Amino acid sequence: MTPYDEELRAAGLDPDAVRAQVLEALAEDLPGGDVTSEATIAADARGVGVFAAREAGVVAGLGVAALVFHEVMGDTVTVSDRLPDGTHVEPGDVVMRVAGPTRGLLTAERTALNYASHLSGVATATSHWVDALAGTDARVLDTRKTLPTYRALQKYAVRCGGGVNHRFSLSDRAMVKDNHVVAAGGVVPAYEAVRTAYPDLRVEVEVTDLDQLRELLAVGCTEILLDNMDSPTMAEAVRITAGRATLEASGGLTIERAREVAETGVDFISVGALTHSVKVFDLGLDLSEG
Known part of the structure; x- marks a missing residue:
């Protein structure tokens, strides 16, 4: 004690x-x-x-x-x-x-x-992103790109800066990424495989184009990550989704683009740099x- x-x-x-x-x-x-x-x-x-x-x-x-x-x-x-x-x-x-x-x-x-x-x-880096998003509905998320053994402390610091924590581990939430999609044979088979194996677990699926987005919405996926999309494509994703799922923007985002991305209507912006290169x-x- x-x-x-x-x-x-x-x-x-x-x-x-x-x-x-x-x-x-x-x-x-x-x-x-x-x-x-x-x-x-x-x-x-x-x-x-x-x-x-x-x-x-x-x-x-x-x-x-x-x-x-x-x-x-x-x-x-x-x-x-x-x-x-x-x-x-x-x-x-x-x-x-x-x-x-x-x-x-x-x-x-x-x-x-x-x-x-x-x-x-x-905390300071996170606060800069929070300030950049002020006046929009988007929130800044951290990632698992943390220093080994420092994850809990770094995610705590993100909260101190006004950010939101993503998943803490590989078991508290499922995240279907591009390599999972390749291994499973598509976004829908990958999503459904996780839902079958872990029916009570939250599942988010990464998409790289609007066709994949439409496929997931058709089977009821409610958490979708938009990977490396430009702002017009993200805005179209928001229009297509029409509130049926939360949308997270990710991939190569900079604070200079933060407000532009937030104004597309996405719910979250995930930023690995908050922890991996601060x-x-x-x-x-x-x-x-x-």
Whole structure:
């Protein structure tokens, strides 16, 4: 148990899984202790670390960063002035303060920043897409293109940025993609095979042209992904569908096209770049004597 279990659980995260990941991350840095801090800093020295934003954006992962400090220093560390994840910040805004043994603060610093900077980058990137879609009915979705073992945290950060989560795994929802279609002999045989095997599971099918769309609508498919279509074709897909299925646009989309795509009338826009190639958010920690 940690002081952050309830908070993590409320955020839709598994506290035990997050703690295990934090401990693994710390183990990378500490196979033999922090030799530099132990050599240069007195054992009884105390300090205050101030986390501040160095650019505008949305913060996420501050609770995970706080957990890192707790795992290094236990009850000797105090966390204060922590902003809620999902908060929009400007350069210079203080997002969290940590006070405790100086050695421990510097030992935990990089691991804590790695989590908070990366997850804030995901949240910030998501918020840019949300802003681009403002005033339309389309929502931005993440994908399974996440860093291995980081999926729950990255998808949490997407939620902090105002986005919507797609499926978490290969078993909580079926997604029939082009290779499944080839293997099954068509979009309808693939769809019907999944419906037969898993009648209670949600099924989404990827289509590459309007003929496939019409075939799926005729057999009652209610979730369809429009893959790599141009905007006029997507608009025609929306017209043909006429509300009978939700439509997700995907494939090579850029934020510059976001509004154009949303105005075709699609329900969702899925963006792998939210998680697979996101730029880290610039957070810094400045230390002062406590």
